[in-house]
Amino acid sequence: MSTWYTTFFTHLPNEFWRRLAPPSTADIDFVERHLRLTPGARVLDVPCGSGRHSITLAERGYRVTGVDSSAEAIEHARVTSSAVEWIEADMRDIPRDGRFDVAICMGNSFGYMDHDGSEHFLEALGAAVRPGGGIVLDIGVTAESVLPGFGDDREPMVAGDITAYATSSYDVATSQLITDYRFVQGDREHRGTAVYQVFTVAHLSRMLSTAGFGRIELYSGPDDVPFHLGSPRLMLTAIRI
Incomplete structure (x- = not known):
């Protein structure tokens, strides 16, 4: 898991x-x-x-x-x-x-x-x-929310001086939404991947x-x-x- x-x-x-x-x-x-x-x-x-x-x-x-x-x-x-x-x-x-x-x-x-x-x-x-x-x-992230019109391109999200970039894909074999995140604040950066069960x-x-x-x-x-x-x-x- x-x-x-x-x-x-x-x-x-x-x-x-x-x-x-x-x-x-x-x-x-x-x-x-x-x-x-x-x-x-x-x-x-x-x-x-x-x-x-x-x-x-x-x-x-x-x-x-x-x-x-x-x-x-x-x-x-x-x-x-x-x-x-x-x-x-x-x-x-x-x-x-x-x-x-x-x-x-x-x-x-x-x-x-x-x-x-x-x-x-x-x-x-x-x-x-x-x-x-x-x-x-x-x-x-229910199927009824995620799948209609699904696309992997998302606009950057901004909160003050922090910007979050996200790219999503959908694994049909496991019914999982996989999103790669990159958070940037000045010269600081954090990368992580979120895996949601749909x-x-x-x-x-x-x-x-x-x-x-x-x-x-x-x-x-x-x-x-x-x-x-x-x-x-x-x-x-x-x-x-």
Whole structure:
């Protein structure tokens, strides 16, 4: 199994994404609205990155645990806020005792692992969330999003003085989206390759059912527009049975 994400998220790519994707109140509003969070609810954010969702949730009074395998991201999060329980660990190594009311996997983090790894992650979520609790998966690499009009040329992305160049290809034998990144900041440069496992929505729904989830709903974003072919983003909600 590829573990590219364990070495990819160092300072330069993390700082780029921190600038490009600041905290989103709309995302948190979506979680509160669809999972009906009650005051003091226990929330798991995995992987949490540098904490942009965890910190906002904690500011709204929820008891939040953020888990991420990037040491740089977790250290940045700890410096930023002491209101969250920060844990440096693989996204599958989460408490499996049903202590959480809600779990979120935001920022296109689902799909970092291959099929087996993704199944194990969903199984871990099924054990971490109490019956009746819910999850939100925020995914940009379903087959319905990636394949319509797929091309390998992407315009450079700029965040302040950091520029990210990306070239993507699609491996039909493994259903994987492979993107080579080059991050440049002055004379500093970081290169890395991201490998995303691509699932159809139907396949993902079957995996969730096996992991103990039901009542699956599909949206194109936090504005509640239904997900459709070609939507660049899937926000999926499900309830632990």
